[in-house]
Amino acid sequence: MQIEPIIPTAAQKPSSVAVANQLEQAFLEEMLKYCGPGPSEGAFSGGAGEEQFSSFLTREHAGLLAERLDLGFAAMLEGRA
Structure with a gap:
């Protein structure tokens, strides 16, 4: 029986645009916690x-907003790199 060594592949760095989108989503999620739609x-x-699952709805709202808005985080990240 031959056992091949496990060689880790080079991990791909996520693009700055993908990182910026995730950062924008997290930022918008925090903003919506305080000024977003409240419970019915x-x-x-x-x-x-509704109280237990409201964070999921807030995360989805933030994701949808992050797709449609450009807060300029990608440009800021590229400027620092």
């Missing part, structure tokens, strides 16, 4: 489930 109230509120 009244008869049609989500109750405890």
